[in-house]
Amino acid sequence: MGFFRRSPDAAAPHTEAIARFWEWWPQARRRLDNGMPADIADDMSAYVEAIHKDLEWEIGPGPGLTVSGGGVDELRGIAERWLLGAPDDGWVFRAARPADPAMLSGKLQLDEHEFDLEYVRMGLRADSTRARVDITSYHPDFLFVPDETRLALTYRVLDWALGEDDVARWVGEVTTVADEPLDALPPSMLPTVVEQISAPFSEPAWLVGEGRTPLGHAARVSVRFPLHRQDYPLCDQYISVALPYAHANPDRLPVEPSASALRDFETAVEALGSGAVLAAHETGDGRRTLHLYADPGSGAVAKIDQLAASWSEGRAKVTTQPDPAWTALAPYRP
Incomplete structure (x- = not known):
């Protein structure tokens, strides 16, 4: 005979806000089909923040919309429940940022500084006992920006190299440095290193x-x-x-x-x-x-x-x- 003690259920408290988002989405989609209206960002942010104030969203790649927890475990389930309500309307919906390697050769504006991502280099240390890759991130412009900007750039580059979920799965400690590490590699090599360390754990x-x-x-x-x-x-x-x-x-x-x-x-x-x-x-x-x-x-x-x-x-x-x-x-x- 069992004895059961149950705390309050984890039923998503965000259900109504998610439903309101998908009720609003058809009109947003029609507006987005004609470009990016100036006020759509404010409306999108309001509907997404009603689900949870820390969720992030972005349009693209392709006709796609990502609503993401930004790699925060507490938010991963909320984003996934948002995704469950998505219609089949020709758009691609995602609950985590996908890999987008083409972005690694572009430029990224953070605060008042523009970074040329071609100059990002990373020291990669594979730890097979933890099944993690520790990252040391470098850019020549790190000399001129604070630590929080360095980390913001690094995690955005990691997301583009691997995709948000694989960053959470396989990336361990992340540090930034002002001097280029020995044997540093471009971030485009990170998927190869992750594939090697993850292969034994299929x-x-x-x-x-x-x-x-x-x-x-x-x-x-x-x-x-x-x-x-x-x-x-x-x-x-x-x-x-x-x-x-x-x-x-x-x-x-x-x-x-x-x-x-x-x-x-x-x-x-x-x-x-x-x-x-x-x-x-x-x-x-x-x-x-x-x-x-x-x-x-x-x-x-x-x-x-x-x-x-x-x-x-x-x-x-x-x-x-x-x-x-x-x-x-x-x-x-x-």
Whole structure:
């Protein structure tokens, strides 16, 4: 028999604003078909900011509209829900900035400074243990601008080189320098480096760690790696499932038949598909706690409740809370 404690649902509070945007869009599209009217930017900003004040938007490439969270995890699901309402009207709609390599040879105006992007160079350090590429960004004009302008240019260039979601997936630490790094490369080479570091992770694996519980017994932690927020944009509901097991060795780790029952439970969770993802689990002192993220609109949360209620080796406990930034995973990230 399960025990369930649920916090308020993560039902999107932006639903009405998204609906108003798409009701307004046909008239905006007609105006955009004839160019870029002077007042359309103000109207677009008002409708997008009504969804969330920190969302960004831009027109292009092609007849396209991007409404983006700018790489901020908390906003990725909101942008994706905006995208779900898009009509099939000949425009291309995106919830994250796409790669646009042609922009890397142009110029970019930031504040009062115009940068020639042909002179951007980047030091690229691949870290296979983290599946990340650390970036050292350089432009000759960095001598004349503040750090925030340097970073703004760098992230815009990264988005054009990789696309916003792949920047979030594969780019690690980003720093800017006033002196060109040794072996620096043009940003057009970044996709090749990312392809090399991401190739071994076409299928996610599990990292396993061992330690001791506060009671001095063995503990095991397994974490899906790599696990990217961008691959599950609608999964912003955190779920913890605590499963007591009845059969354990002297160190309080599960043995048969409990070990098989736990594997079967995880297999049933995996069968829910993209509506939920098992991110990590920790085992010790007669209990396994699963850490999951689910799309609250998919029905996966109710199915996980049902699975927990059917657990026969003790009283299962399920707790949920909104967590669009996946902060609950912070202690488990490599």
